[in-house]
Each structure stands twice: as C-alpha cells, then as structure tokens.
Amino acid sequence: MEGTLAKYIPEFAVSPAFELIVTHGVHLKIVNERATRHGDYRKALNGKHEITVNGSLNKYRFLVTLIHEIAHLVAFEKYGRNIKPHGNEWKHTFQQLMVPYIRPEIFPNQLLPLLARHFRNPSASSDTDTTLSLALKQFDAQKDNANYVFEIPYGTVFRIKNGKVFKKMAVRTKRFECIEISSGKTYLFNPNAEVEIIQM
Structure with a gap:
C-alpha cells in the first residue's frame, strides 16, 4: 500500500500519510474521476472505514483530499456521529492533521502561504477557496484550454461537464449568477x- 500511495502523493508525505491510514484502519480506494467530488469517507456496515479518492487528482490535491477524508473519520470517532460533517470539530481536526504536511519538502513554495491561509478556517472543499483552487490546478495534467467562469465575459454562453448550458449574467459577492438556457x-x-465556451 505504501508503494501505491507513493504514486499519488509527494514523496515526503508518504510515510506519515501511510501511518495515519494504518493507525485509523482506513480501507483506501483510489477510483476513477468523479465530477462532483474529489473524495469521500463512509463507515461501512461491517465497521470498516472506507475512503475513496479520485486517482486523477494531482499529488498535492490528492494529499489534501486524503487528509480531509481522514479528518472526517477522526472527528466522528473523537466527538461522536452527531457532529456536522464540516462543522467546528471537523475543521479543528483537519487543521491538526494537515499542519505537519504544510512544509517545503512536501508542497511547492508558491502553495505554502495559500495553504497556511486556507487552514486558518478550512472550508468543506478546497474548491470554494478560489485562490487555492486555481493554484492547485496549475499542477494538473495539461487539459485542453480550460476556461473559468470568472475570466469569461458577461453574456458568454457555456457548457459544463454534465452537458447543461448556461449564460453568465452577473456577480453576487464571491460567485457568479448564470442562467440555465x-x-x-x-x-x-x-x-x-x-x-466550455459555446460559440453562438
């Protein structure tokens, strides 16, 4: 398992991450990409702790996702199953588990301050932290000219992965209003x- 893990996360994170997996009895499954989530945790009927992580993630996002899911397991075991999945108990647990990895041997220098800022108050998904998400995407395998909602002009018609088509209309605080055609x-x-921009 340690050898498999080495293919997916930075070299200096392998031993401590493997130790976490063993300590908490995690059954880790690396799966094909799912558009809606990077990973998930569930306690199976047989009592096993199952964590799945998308195998298509770059090694830095894979590591953050793996620790995110282990934090669910640890928080539930420490505080009980009635806590909110991404509430204060989980946030505190995620911070504690992640801090030892936020160092230059594991993450590139340009990510370190963004990670430090994010983990002051971690969100349910690193994707909601736009600055960190875009910085992490720089390490993805090259994709054909990805466009992001924030950079396309208002009035642009675009398609998302599930095939639905939208038009960008307005900005509302941190997010963009788009109308489904x-x-x-x-x-x-x-x-x-x-x-994906659609030429009209």
Whole structure:
C-alpha cells in the first residue's frame, strides 16, 4: 500500500500519510474521476472505514483530499456521529492533521502561504477557496484550454461537464449568477468552475 500511495502523493508525505491510514484502519480506494467530488469517507456496515479518492487528482490535491477524508473519520470517532460533517470539530481536526504536511519538502513554495491561509478556517472543499483552487490546478495534467467562469465575459454562453448550458449574467459577492438556457433558472457558480465556451 505504501508503494501505491507513493504514486499519488509527494514523496515526503508518504510515510506519515501511510501511518495515519494504518493507525485509523482506513480501507483506501483510489477510483476513477468523479465530477462532483474529489473524495469521500463512509463507515461501512461491517465497521470498516472506507475512503475513496479520485486517482486523477494531482499529488498535492490528492494529499489534501486524503487528509480531509481522514479528518472526517477522526472527528466522528473523537466527538461522536452527531457532529456536522464540516462543522467546528471537523475543521479543528483537519487543521491538526494537515499542519505537519504544510512544509517545503512536501508542497511547492508558491502553495505554502495559500495553504497556511486556507487552514486558518478550512472550508468543506478546497474548491470554494478560489485562490487555492486555481493554484492547485496549475499542477494538473495539461487539459485542453480550460476556461473559468470568472475570466469569461458577461453574456458568454457555456457548457459544463454534465452537458447543461448556461449564460453568465452577473456577480453576487464571491460567485457568479448564470442562467440555465433550457429552464431559465438562475444558478450560482464558483469563480473557478471550469466551463466550455459555446460559440453562438
């Protein structure tokens, strides 16, 4: 398992991450990419702790996702199952588990201050921290000219991964209002949502 882990996370994170997996009895499954989530944790009926992580993630996002999911397990065991999944107990646990990894042997220098800032008050997904998310995306395997909602002009029509088509309309605080063409409903998009521009 340690050898497998080495293919997915930075070299100096392998031993401590493997130790966490063993200590908490994690059954780790590396799965094909899911558009809706990077990973998840569940306690199976047989009592096993199952964590799945998308194998397509770059090594830095994979590591953050793995620790995120282990933090769910640890928080539930420490505080009980009635806590909110991304409440204060989970945030505190995630911070404690992640801090030892935020160092230059593991993450590139340009990510360190962004990670330090994010982990002062970690969110349910690193994707909601636009600055960190875009910085992490720089390490993805090259994708064909990704466009992000924040950078396309207002009025642009675009498609998302599930095939739905939208038009960018306005900005609301930190997110963008976009109208779904087929239904006329308004949806809010994170600035770093990847989209495919449709030429009209």
